[in-house]
Structure formats: structure tokens, C-alpha cells
Amino acid sequence: MGQAGSRFVGGAEYKALDETRVRGFLVALPFAETALGGAADAWTVREVGDGNLNLVFIVKGPKGGLVVKQALPYVRMVGESWPLPLDRAYFEHEALKIQTLAAPRLVPKLYHFDTMQAATVMELLEPHLILRKGLIKGLRYPKLAADMAEFCALTLFRTSDLGSPAAEKRERQVRFSHNITLSKITEDLVFTDPYRVSDMNRWTTPQLDKVAAAFRADAPLKLAAQELKWMFLTRGEALLHGDLHTGSIMATETDTRVIDPEFAVFGPMGFDLGAFMANLLLAFFAQEGHATTSDDRIAYRAWILDTLEAFWTGFEARFLALWAKGGAGDAFMPSLFTDEVGGVALEAYRHMTMTRLFQDAIGFTGAKMARRILGLAHVEDLESIEDADARAKCEKLALRMARDLMVGRNAIGSIQAVRDMAETLAKEVVA
Amino acid sequence: MGQAGSRFVGGAEYKALDETRVRGFLVALPFAETALGGAADAWTVREVGDGNLNLVFIVKGPKGGLVVKQALPYVRMVGESWPLPLDRAYFEHEALKIQTLAAPRLVPKLYHFDTMQAATVMELLEPHLILRKGLIKGLRYPKLAADMAEFCALTLFRTSDLGSPAAEKRERQVRFSHNITLSKITEDLVFTDPYRVSDMNRWTTPQLDKVAAAFRADAPLKLAAQELKWMFLTRGEALLHGDLHTGSIMATETDTRVIDPEFAVFGPMGFDLGAFMANLLLAFFAQEGHATTSDDRIAYRAWILDTLEAFWTGFEARFLALWAKGGAGDAFMPSLFTDEVGGVALEAYRHMTMTRLFQDAIGFTGAKMARRILGLAHVEDLESIEDADARAKCEKLALRMARDLMVGRNAIGSIQAVRDMAETLAKEVVA
Numbered sequence: 001m002g003q004a005g006s007r008f009v010g011g012a013e014y015k016a017l018d019e020t021r022v023r024g025f026l027v028a029l030p031f032a033e034t035a036l037g038g039a040a041d042a043w044t045v046r047e048v049g050d051g052n053l054n055l056v057f058i059v060k061g062p063k064g065g066l067v068v069k070q071a072l073p074y075v076r077m078v079g080e081s082w083p084l085p086l087d088r089a090y091f092e093h094e095a096l097k098i099q100t101l102a103a104p105r106l107v108p109k110l111y112h113f114d115t116m117q118a119a120t121v122m123e124l125l126e127p128h129l130i131l132r133k134g135l136i137k138g139l140r141y142p143k144l145a146a147d148m149a150e151f152c153a154l155t156l157f158r159t160s161d162l163g164s165p166a167a168e169k170r171e172r173q174v175r176f177s178h179n180i181t182l183s184k185i186t187e188d189l190v191f192t193d194p195y196r197v198s199d200m201n202r203w204t205t206p207q208l209d210k211v212a213a214a215f216r217a218d219a220p221l222k223l224a225a226q227e228l229k230w231m232f233l234t235r236g237e238a239l240l241h242g243d244l245h246t247g248s249i250m251a252t253e254t255d256t257r258v259i260d261p262e263f264a265v266f267g268p269m270g271f272d273l274g275a276f277m278a279n280l281l282l283a284f285f286a287q288e289g290h291a292t293t294s295d296d297r298i299a300y301r302a303w304i305l306d307t308l309e310a311f312w313t314g315f316e317a318r319f320l321a322l323w324a325k326g327g328a329g330d331a332f333m334p335s336l337f338t339d340e341v342g343g344v345a346l347e348a349y350r351h352m353t354m355t356r357l358f359q360d361a362i363g364f365t366g367a368k369m370a371r372r373i374l375g376l377a378h379v380e381d382l383e384s385i386e387d388a389d390a391r392a393k394c395e396k397l398a399l400r401m402a403r404d405l406m407v408g409r410n411a412i413g414s415i416q417a418v419r420d421m422a423e424t425l426a427k428e429v430v431a
Numbered sequence: 432m433g434q435a436g437s438r439f440v441g442g443a444e445y446k447a448l449d450e451t452r453v454r455g456f457l458v459a460l461p462f463a464e465t466a467l468g469g470a471a472d473a474w475t476v477r478e479v480g481d482g483n484l485n486l487v488f489i490v491k492g493p494k495g496g497l498v499v500k501q502a503l504p505y506v507r508m509v510g511e512s513w514p515l516p517l518d519r520a521y522f523e524h525e526a527l528k529i530q531t532l533a534a535p536r537l538v539p540k541l542y543h544f545d546t547m548q549a550a551t552v553m554e555l556l557e558p559h560l561i562l563r564k565g566l567i568k569g570l571r572y573p574k575l576a577a578d579m580a581e582f583c584a585l586t587l588f589r590t591s592d593l594g595s596p597a598a599e600k601r602e603r604q605v606r607f608s609h610n611i612t613l614s615k616i617t618e619d620l621v622f623t624d625p626y627r628v629s630d631m632n633r634w635t636t637p638q639l640d641k642v643a644a645a646f647r648a649d650a651p652l653k654l655a656a657q658e659l660k661w662m663f664l665t666r667g668e669a670l671l672h673g674d675l676h677t678g679s680i681m682a683t684e685t686d687t688r689v690i691d692p693e694f695a696v697f698g699p700m701g702f703d704l705g706a707f708m709a710n711l712l713l714a715f716f717a718q719e720g721h722a723t724t725s726d727d728r729i730a731y732r733a734w735i736l737d738t739l740e741a742f743w744t745g746f747e748a749r750f751l752a753l754w755a756k757g758g759a760g761d762a763f764m765p766s767l768f769t770d771e772v773g774g775v776a777l778e779a780y781r782h783m784t785m786t787r788l789f790q791d792a793i794g795f796t797g798a799k800m801a802r803r804i805l806g807l808a809h810v811e812d813l814e815s816i817e818d819a820d821a822r823a824k825c826e827k828l829a830l831r832m833a834r835d836l837m838v839g840r841n842a843i844g845s846i847q848a849v850r851d852m853a854e855t856l857a858k859e860v861v862a
Contacts, residue, residue: 187597
């Protein structure tokens with residue numbers, strides 16, 4: 001860890017917290033006592049981290065609750081054999097601060113960051129549920145599409161060269177460019193491993209063996225994956241959340257919050273948009289595996305696609321509105337286009353840019369779908385389908401969609417076309 | 432200056448060197464005495480800096496010579512009213528080190544960097560002449576096209592995600608992302624000022640008043656300029672020299688060296704390629720102003736275009752060869768394309784990428800031409816034409832070419848087409 005801002009994260013005194021140590025950690029923070037109320041021994045502590053990387057404690061007192069999230073020095077889902085730098089807690093906290101400036105309503109409140117312990121204290125979101133779990137249960141979220149459109153438009157626009165001056169943007173980019181280890185995980189697990197033989201890969205076997213082999217032999221698909229990887233490596237368009245799947249969103253019917261930006265890095269805007277859309281589509285294709293005699297999930301599947309469509313159209317409208325209003329950025333300076341001809345030309349250009357961004361986004365959508373079926377990290381939407389044949393059927397359809405999006409992205413003109421693709425595939429019987 | 436690596440550049444003891452102080456500075460360096468020979472009072476010192484930003488001393492002793500280049504804390508061509516951070520000397524030195532690894536034959540040898548004095552000691556290039564001066568004189572450089580093709584191919588490929596692993600590339604990108612002030616100069620002076628009213632602009636007046644006004648009202652051109660600016664701001668494809676004009680090249684008939692990379696930053700590869708091509712084209716359009724009754728420069732103009740063509744075709748071939756051989760990079764990993772179908776597909780993709788890169792490059796070519804005629808910093812090729820009408824005639828043709836390249840770049844398919852454009856324009860009589 002060479003970077004000035006994070007070199008002291010996880011110092012000599014770092015020690016993984018447990019339910020006892022969390023109390024001691026919080027007692028030292030005056031605001032925690034105020035927020036929780038009562039004496040420390042009256043607080044309840046529960047470790048709830050179900051992600052791949054961290055410890056998460058919910059602490060409740062007579063007066064209220066808090067969350068303490070601590071980075072572990074290794075990948076939790078793999079074990080101590082895969083070390084992971086603790087400074088990701090620093091990047092997560094830095095990203096949350098910037099997201100709080102850009103979209104305060106849509107992230108948890110931040111209370112405290114402890115550099116030495118690589119631990120963040122933040123708002124306890126109740127009664128929020130991890131969105132992925134809600135989608136598996138078949139719950140509807142009427143505000144989800146609009147809230148996520150808003151989150152993406154605000155955070156991407158405001159951290160881009162449209163929304164912030166070049167010097168500020170370059171300074172932020174420097175800060176997050178140090179997040180090398182986590183970026184490398186994305187580069188390998190999303191864009192490379194699913195397309196080659198790797199010990200890290202797993203899939204529903206033997207049902208998907210042929211499809212996995214076909215992916216590894218599919219030259220146009222591998223070129224598309226590597227082109228998307230090059231975009232991820234080179235296009236520092238905006239500060240990405242970097243891992244914007246449905247497990248990084250907590251929601252109720254009336255509230256949506258985005259959490260866990262530890263993969264934050266400057267990259268192509270389509271990457272975040274694609275991550276969210278990919279996970280909606282994975283949820284869509286998984287629904288058949290969750291159908292029961294009393295709930296066929298047909299209407300719910302349509303609701304997921306409604307959400308997908310409303311997310312993109314909402315994002316596009318919001319982003320265009322922010323851009324039309326004019327940002328503080330150095331790109332496409334509004335002052336250059338004040339005459340009528342200039343205004344009309346810039347307006348046309350903005351729409352063309354949204355089409356390009358859409359095509360980037362659906363390319364990343366495909367890549368993010370495929371890696372969750374053929375790569376290391378899978379999604380509960382599909383993993384929770386116990387019957388392997390039923391699961392494989394859902395997965396094959398999702399992989400076909402993934403390939404079509406990645407290879408065909410420049411010929412797909414609208415989110416309605418993406419919806420049609422999903423609906424058409426879902427009607428097919430898979431061999 | 433917040434960056435760890437350069438925060439001590441130009442410390443409390445910084446003092447601009449003069450011919451006396453240079454001696455004292457070198458006496459303290461044992462290798463200098465060895466290289467120069469004799470006693471310090473036998474050395475001759477001459478300040479030769481004719482650039483916009485720095486002091487440059489040539490020091491000669493009985494045994495040999497050296498160059499000492501020192502950054503000044505302000506823009507030399509403007510004065511102390513425009514301060515400029517001294518740490519650009521650090522970035523220049525860092526870039527030279529990387530270029531030395533990538534293309535050792537084509538840069539000066541580095542001897543010493545003094546952080547406190549923001550000063551670099553390097554090889555004295557003799558009998559090299561600044562290429563721009565040679566082009567004004569009508570000198571031919573048989574090795575220029577091949578050497579510059581080699582320099583660009585080696586430095587761009589090896590610092591890109593094709594040629595170096597993602598972690599190394601991100602670390603280098605971090606280092607150069609701190610070069611914010613000089614990057615901002617490029618952003619403003621190249622991509623913005625020529626297209627708006629700015630105190631910084633100047634042009635041959637009144638002859639070019641109408642053309643300058645037309646540029647400021649030309650919506651498609653301004654969009655093209657801003658699109659190129661956005662690319663410069665966001666696409667960290669490779670470590671750019673950042674200022675690769677003919678004043679940053681020293682040459683003889685048999686040797687070519689690239690100097691002065693103080694604007695180094697990660698950016699789109701087309702930016703460096705375009706800078707060099709732009710300055711060849713400016714030299715081409717300036718030739719009519721240097722023609723005399725005994726030397727009409729007709730054949731020399733053709734030689735410049737031969738050089739332009741050979742530069743691009745040579746670059747393309749060399750870059751493709753490096754890529755085909757396979758780099759250490761994380762993008763387009765060769766191991767993914769080892770089967771025959773994969774190999775053929777990747778080969779086709781590489782050629783498509785070169786077409787895209789060509790179109791980026793000629794867009795930047797246009798932008799770099801226009802800024803030298805309508806913006807702050809001009810070129811001696813044109814400035815040395817004393818007759819304002821004759822100069823304006825050359826400049827108008829160059830500006831028409833610049834516009835056609837910027838607006839039409841995606842419809843221009845080859846370097847031969849660019850050559851044809853230049854030849855056709857040169858035949859026209861300008862109103």
C-alpha cells in the first residue's frame with residue numbers, strides 16, 4: 001500500500017472484530033453511546049456479513065442501532081489463502097463520501113471511519129432487505145427503478161468531466177487509481193476467467209459443461225469480452241461504484257440505498273449501469289426456478305422487465321437533464337454552445353452520446369451476467385434453485401442473452417429491444 | 432503539490448540557475464567533472480532555452496558536453512504572472528525514464544535529476560538540430576519517419592494495457608495523474624480557447640479575423656473539438672509524451688531523439704500521433720512562405736508528405752507487430768486466442784483497432800493544427816513568414832485542413848487520403 005491516503009489502513013493494531021470487541025470499539029466513540037443509548041452491556045451485537053469479503057455487525061441499544069463494517073485481510077468466501085488489502089475499507093469510505101455529496105438520499109449515513117481497524121460505522125437500515133433477497137422472494141419495489149436511475153445519473157454525472165472540473169476529477173481519479181487489487185479482481189473475474197480454463201471457475205455441471213466449453217472457443221465473444229475489459233482498463237469516465245449488483249442495494253417499498261462501494265474506481269459509466277441491469281436480468285431468468293403451483297411468477301417476471309426498462313429510460317432522462325442544465329465540468333463546456341445553432345447541435349450530440357453509453361452498458365450487462373454463471377462468484381437468485389436441471393435451464397437462457405448482448409451490442413438500439421430479447425428467450429424450451 | 436513522489440520538487444533552496452550557478456551545480460556532481468574534463472572555470476556555459484517554459488544550459492569542457500535543463504516557476508513566454516509548478520521537471524524525468532526503457536535509442540541519455548532544483552542533467556545532442564528549424568530550412572531527414580514510427584509504437588504499446596500488466600499500468604497512471612497543471616494547459620489551449628473568445632488567443636489579423644470568427648460559430652467543429660477533449664480527459668490508453676511536436680525532436684540525417692516530455696500523462700494514443708502529424712502538416716503548409724526564386728520548395732513539400740505517410744504506415748506496422756508478438760498486458764490476453772479461429776479473429780480485430788486509432792489520430796491532428804494558428808502558442812514554421820498576407824494564406828489552408836480532419840475524421844480511411852487532402856488544398860488559391 002504505497003498511497004498517501006491509505007497507507008495506514010490496518011496498522012499494527014488491526015485486529016478482526018468479534019461481537020465482544022465491537023462493544024469496546026463503539027464505547028470509545030461518544031456518538032455511538034448517544035445513538036445506541038444505555039450501557040454497552042445492554043447492546044445486542046449480531047454479525048450478519050453474508051458477502052464475500054467483510055465482517056458486518058448490527059449493534060442495537062435501547063435508543064437505536066448502528067452498523068459496523070470491517071474489512072478482513074483475506075477473501076472471506078475463499079479463506080486466508082487469498083489475502084486482500086485492508087485499504088479497500090479506505091476506498092469504500094472515500095467513495096461513500098463522494099456518493100453522499102452526489103446522491104445523499106440514496107446511500108447510508110456515515111458516522112465514523114477507523115483507519116487502523118479498517119472499519120466504518122454507518123446507519124442501520126431498517127427494515128430494509130438486500131434487494132437480491134427481495135427479488136428471490138418475489139417482492140415488488142415501486143420506487144426501485146426511479147431511485148437507481150437517480151443514483152446512477154447523479155453519481156456518474158457529477159464525478160465525470162461533464163459534472164466536475166478537470167483538476168478535481170483528476171485528483172479523485174488519482175485517489176481511486178490506488179485501488180489496484182480490487183480492480184484487478186474485476187479485470188480477471190469478470191472479463192477473463194469465464195472465457196478460459198481456470199481453477200477459479202465453477203458452473204452447474206455436467207449440465208453446463210458444453211456451454212462453458214463453447215464460451216471458451218467463441219472468438220467473437222472473447223473479443224467482445226476483451227474489448228469491454230480494455231474499456232474498463234482505459235476509460236476513466238466517472239467514479240464507478242464498481243460492484244453495483246442487487247446484493248449492494250438495500251430496499252423497502254419506499255426507500256432505496258446503495259451500499260458497499262469498495263470496488264470504486266474511475267471507469268466507463270456503462271460498467272455500473274450494466275451491473276445493475278445484469279442482476280435484474282439474472283433475477284428475471286431465475287424466476288422460473290422459484291415458481292410454485294400457487295405462484296407462477298409470470299407477472300413478477302414482467303415487473304422485473306418493467307423495472308429494467310424504467311431504470312434505463314429514467315437514467316437517460318435524468319442524465320440528459322443534468323447535462324442540459326450544465327455541469328461544472330471541462331468537457332462540452334456549455335459556454336461554447338450558447339448560440340441557437342450550437343444549442344441544437346449539442347442537444348443532438350447529447351442524445352447520440354446516450355446511444356453510445358447504452359451500447360456500452362448492455363455490453364457490460366452481458367459480461368456481468370456470464371461471470372455469475374461460469375466464473376467464481378455466483379448469485380443466490382440462481383444458486384438457491386436446488387434442482388440442478390431446473391437451475392441449468394435458467395442459466396442457459398441467461399448465458400444466451402449474455403452472449404447476444406456482448407456480441408451484438410452495437411446493433412441493439414433500445415431498452416425495449418433488450419426486453420424483447422429476454423421475453424423471447426424466456427418463451428423458448430432449452431434443450 | 433500533494434503527490435508523494437514530487438512534493439519536494441523545488442524546495443526552499445530552489446534558485447533559478449544562471450551561467451555561473453550552473454558551474455557550481457555541476458562541480459558538486461562527480462560524474463560531470465569526468466564527462467566534461469578539466470577545471471570548472473575551463474567550462475563554457477551557454478543558455479539556449481528557446482521554448483516556452485524552461486532554462487536550458489549547454490555546458491562544454493575539454494572532454495565533452497552536457498545539458499542542464501531547469502524548470503522555472505512560471506511560464507517563460509508569458510512571465511511571472513503565469514506561475515507553473517516546478518514538479519513538471521519531476522514528471523519529465525519520470526517520463527524520460529520510462530521512454531528510456533521502451534525506446535532507449537530515441538531519447539537523450541539521462542545523467543542526473545536534482546529534485547530541489549527541478550533540474551535534469553542529460554546528454555548533449557550534437558550536431559542535432561531542433562527538427563522544426565530543419566523543416567524551415569528545407570533539410571531532409573531520411574530516418575525521421577521510421578524513427579518516429581518506432582518511438583511512438585514502442586512507447587505507446589509498452590505503456591498501454593496491451594504491453595504492461597494492469598497493476599504496473601495503474602501505478603504509472605497514478606504517478607502521472609498528478610501532472611494536473613500541465614494537463615489543464617493542454618485541455619484549455621488545445622481544445623477550448625481556439626473555439627471561444629479568449630485573451631490568450633492571437634492570430635494574423637486582420638487577415639484571419641473572419642476565419643477565427645467562423646471557427647467560434649462552427650457547431651460541428653466545436654463538438655468535434657470537445658469530443659476530442661473528452662477523449663483526452665478520459666481515455667488513459669498509454670503514457671503520452673504529451674507535446675510531441677517538431678520542436679520536441681532533435682535530429683540529424685542519421686539520428687532522431689525525442690526530448691521534453693514534461694506534459695506526460697496517460698491519455699489516448701492518437702494524441703501523440705496527431706501532434707507529430709499536425710506539425711508535419713503545418714510545416715507543409717508553411718513551405719510556400721519559405722519558397723525563394725532559387726528554391727520553390729515543391730519537391731520538399733512532397734518529401735514532408737512522404738514522411739507523413741511513411742510515419743503512419745511505419746507506426747501501424749510496428750505497433751501491429753508488437754501486438755502480434757504479444758505483450759505482458761492484461762487486455763486482449765494472447766492466451767485466450769491460441770486456437771486458429773481465435774487467432775484469425777484477433778488478427779482482424781487488431782486491424783480494426785488500428786483504423787479506429789487512425790481516426791482518433793487525425794482528429795487530434797486537426798486540433799493540434801488549429802491551436803497553433805488561432806490559439807496562444809504558435810509555431811516558428813508560420814511565424815517566421817514575415818509577410819503577413821503570405822503567412823495568412825498558408826494559415827488559411829492549414830485551418831481548412833484542420834477543420835476537415837476534425838469534423839470528417841470518421842469518414843477518412845487512410846493516410847493516403849490525408850495526403851490527398853493536403854495536396855488538393857495546396858493547389859487551391861485562397862481568397
